Every structure is written in C-alpha cells, then in structure tokens.
Amino acid sequence: MKYLLGTAFAVLFTGVASDGGVSSKLQVHIPQSLSSPTGYDHREALFGVPPYGGSIQQSVYYADSDLCDPNVDVHGGFPARKKENGEQLPWPSPYILMVDRGGCTFVNKVRNAQRSGAAGVIIADNTCLCSANNCTDDAPNAQCENREPIMADDGSGSDISIPSFLMFKQDADPIIKVLKNNKMVRMEMSWSLPNPDARVEYELWTTPTDMVSRDFQRQFKEAAIALGQHAYFTPHMYIYDGLKSGCQNEAGENQCYNLCTNNGRYCATDPDNDLDRGISGADVVKESLRRDCMWKQYGQSDGVGKEWWDYVTEFMYRCDNEDYFTNWECAKDCMDRAGIKPAPIKKCMDESGGLEEDKTNTLLEATLAEKDASGVVILPAAYVNNAAIRGALEFATIFKAICAGFASGSEPEVCLKCATCRDEFACVTSGSCASSDGSSVSLPVFAASLLGIVACFACIGICQYIRTQQQMRAEVKGIMAEYMTVDGQNNTVNTSLALDDDDDDEGMVGSGKFT
Numbered sequence: 001m002k003y004l005l006g007t008a009f010a011v012l013f014t015g016v017a018s019d020g021g022v023s024s025k026l027q028v029h030i031p032q033s034l035s036s037p038t039g040y041d042h043r044e045a046l047f048g049v050p051p052y053g054g055s056i057q058q059s060v061y062y063a064d065s066d067l068c069d070p071n072v073d074v075h076g077g078f079p080a081r082k083k084e085n086g087e088q089l090p091w092p093s094p095y096i097l098m099v100d101r102g103g104c105t106f107v108n109k110v111r112n113a114q115r116s117g118a119a120g121v122i123i124a125d126n127t128c129l130c131s132a133n134n135c136t137d138d139a140p141n142a143q144c145e146n147r148e149p150i151m152a153d154d155g156s157g158s159d160i161s162i163p164s165f166l167m168f169k170q171d172a173d174p175i176i177k178v179l180k181n182n183k184m185v186r187m188e189m190s191w192s193l194p195n196p197d198a199r200v201e202y203e204l205w206t207t208p209t210d211m212v213s214r215d216f217q218r219q220f221k222e223a224a225i226a227l228g229q230h231a232y233f234t235p236h237m238y239i240y241d242g243l244k245s246g247c248q249n250e251a252g253e254n255q256c257y258n259l260c261t262n263n264g265r266y267c268a269t270d271p272d273n274d275l276d277r278g279i280s281g282a283d284v285v286k287e288s289l290r291r292d293c294m295w296k297q298y299g300q301s302d303g304v305g306k307e308w309w310d311y312v313t314e315f316m317y318r319c320d321n322e323d324y325f326t327n328w329e330c331a332k333d334c335m336d337r338a339g340i341k342p343a344p345i346k347k348c349m350d351e352s353g354g355l356e357e358d359k360t361n362t363l364l365e366a367t368l369a370e371k372d373a374s375g376v377v378i379l380p381a382a383y384v385n386n387a388a389i390r391g392a393l394e395f396a397t398i399f400k401a402i403c404a405g406f407a408s409g410s411e412p413e414v415c416l417k418c419a420t421c422r423d424e425f426a427c428v429t430s431g432s433c434a435s436s437d438g439s440s441v442s443l444p445v446f447a448a449s450l451l452g453i454v455a456c457f458a459c460i461g462i463c464q465y466i467r468t469q470q471q472m473r474a475e476v477k478g479i480m481a482e483y484m485t486v487d488g489q490n491n492t493v494n495t496s497l498a499l500d501d502d503d504d505d506e507g508m509v510g511s512g513k514f515t
Contacts, residue, residue, distance in 0.1 A: 030186040047157030049391035053404025055190035066103030079182040094119035121164035124172035135170035198410035209271035221309035232303030237288030263358035293348035310338035
C-alpha cells in the first residue's frame, strides 16, 4: 500500500499519445543512413522521470553484458575506446546506454545503468513480435511474441530518475551491428506533451487522506493563480464502486461496513486500516463529496479555484486527524477561513443524492465514470493535457510539465520566467528567478551592490593614500629637523675651532716662531 501511495500512476506511452499528440520520439542522428524521418517506434518505461519538453542527445554505447549485476563493467562494451593500463577507458559521461533485454527486470537494468553514469537507456528487444514482418530471430526455431513487452515497474523503481525506452528487435539490430563494428552512433530521446492550443488542462487524482500529495497541494495554489486563465485545473477525489466490488450483496446489504456510504455504493480505503476506530472509508467519501461540491461552486468556472486550495490547506492543518476529520465545526471553520460559504456546500451535498440512503449520488457517479475513463489505479496521479505525468508528485515536476504543454509562442509569462529556474517554487512565489547557485539577485540589486563595493574600495584607497601622504610628510619633517640640528651643531663646532686656530696663530707670532 505504501508503494501504491508513493508512486504516481503512469499509462503506457507508445510514442504517440492517445489524442494524437507526440509524447516521445526516438531518433538516430549518426550515422545518417540509420536516421528515420519520423523516428523509431518504441515504448516508454513506466518508471523514471522523462524531461518533459526536453531531450537527451548523446553518443550510444552498447553493453556487452545483461546489466543485471550492480557492478557494471564500464570499461567493456562497444564501440571500442583507447586503452590505459591495459584496459579500455570507461564510457564517457553523459551517454545513452543500449543493453539487451533479458536476464532480469527492466527496473534492475535501468537502475544499474543509472549507477554507471548513463543519462538514458535503450533496451534492445531480443525477440521478434509475431506482427513484425521484417524481423529475424537469432535462433532458427525461436518463437515470436504475440504481445508487445511492457516496461513495467517491478515495485522498486521509485529511485530511478533517468528515462528509458524499449526498442523493437528489427530496429535495434542494425544499430547494435554498427556499434559492434566500433562505429559511432548518436541518438536523441525527446519528450513533449500534447499541446493543442494556448490553454493547458491538468488534473490531480488524490484522496483527502493522501499523504504523498500533501506538499504539492500546499504549494501549488500560487502556480495555479499565476497561470490564471492559461491553464485549467480539475481535482478528482478517488473513490471506488462498491457495487462492482461486491460491497452490496444480493439482499441489498452493505458487506463493507463503514468503508462505504449509500448502503455500499460508494467506498474508499480505510486510511488507518482499522474498522473499529479512527477515520473510516465512509468518512473519506463524505469529505471527498464535500470537496467536489466546493470545486463546483468555487473552481469550475475559472479552473483556478483559489478558495478550494485554501480550504484544502486549512483542512490539512486543522482537521486532518482522527479527532477532527469528521467534525463539522472544524470543516466549517476551514471553510470560513478560506472564504467559502458552508450553506451552498451542504445544499450541494444533499441535492446530489446525499450519503445516507441506498440511492445514487450524481456527483459520486460522475467521479466513478471519470475514474474508469482515465484508468487511474495508483494514487496520487497527475495528468497534463490527458497525458499521465511520471515521477514524484512535486511542484517542479508538475509545473514543468504544464509549461511544456503550451503551444509554441503561447506560454504565459510565469512559464517563460520560472520553468527553467533551479527553484521553480521560489520563482513563482517571489516573481524572480534564482541564479544557478541558488541565490536570487536581481539586476538592480546586483548593480547597486557592485557600485557599493567599488565605492567602499575607493574610500579605503583614498584614506590609505591620505594616510601615506601624511606619514611621508612627517618623515620628511623629521629628517629635515634632524638635519638642521646637526648642521647647527657643526657651525658651532667650526666656529670654536676657528677661534682656537686664531689663538694658536697669535701665540706662535708672539713667540717669534715665524718671521
């Protein structure tokens, strides 16, 4: 159950979405002889996170092992590389790794490829489809497959972040042949969402007790408001059909107890798996109906539903525990804080058919029909333009997918500004894009800061210059003062010496030594 709640549901992508819009493409660029005008037919994995609206174009390396061992030999494979110390250089990252199908699960292969440094993985099918006329099996008596293989998640693929494709044998064999001849192959894996017009439609399937989508529901209101009329949001509360599940027996009795309302017609999973206490499945159905009515009253007209987002946030904060989940006063308080009038909501719940008697509820019936049409089985699930979004249900994943769903030239300003930011949520809430190192600095702030730094260093330089000049003047004055003192002393000495000399001369003359 934890795995089911922790994984976003994904439908099988086949290269062409259900409405005809291309969802992914696989193309060979080098050698030109293997390039296909429309790309190669392929199947996407139901795990990993594709870069919606982006592409991966890298050199391809073929692993000469089944990649089932976590210790991947990155020095093997094809094409051959230069050798150092007796072994080939490792596959230079980033690269697309091609590996044969078989030996272990798809998830295991792709996980090991991710650990080795691959940016994407191509699984080469090793068995022909019976419907493929131009395919030749390696073994003469090999049996073909009637059904296409599905790259399903084995239940442990939540840690895989790189995308992967399955390539059919008749297409993969020529590429492998080129690689084994030590020739370079360069391929491109690209993704896009159906973008029929200038408005993107996105949906969320969840429950009032869903723990995985909590952060998303708390955060995405700002994006919904910023997208405005450019996008239309529809929330769906997941319930299951009690009649189809056998919760109502032939005698018309409810066999699923407090998991269901309307005598076993509409049911939900017990969030704490305890039928005797805590929140029941019927409680979840009731809160789901309440939120459906709120959306009908406050969000259906514009596809934004600010009040709906506010109520959900308030309810998670105040009422999402077994003591207050079913408390009407708590729910009413949340509605008041979100600006929702309780009376129309209660009226909507009653007029749709209520939850007490053995009769249909129009809103819940519509929910069951939408669930069957979408094929949702794993919660939470998100769709953009009817295409299932894979990966963790996080703000960045859904926001980027929505922005990738706009027709070229019709992207709203918030997408142009924030879709490529490192922190999309911070960009949407602040209105400015963070720099690559995570700090958010606008151009005026940067210029002002730079000028301030320059002015600061200029002041320091001027002060240092003045100080140096003053020191030099003081030193010169000191030297001159010392010089004048010495010079005065020399004059005095010289005068006394002169007097002594005169006295000596007079003495010598008086003594008659000189004639």
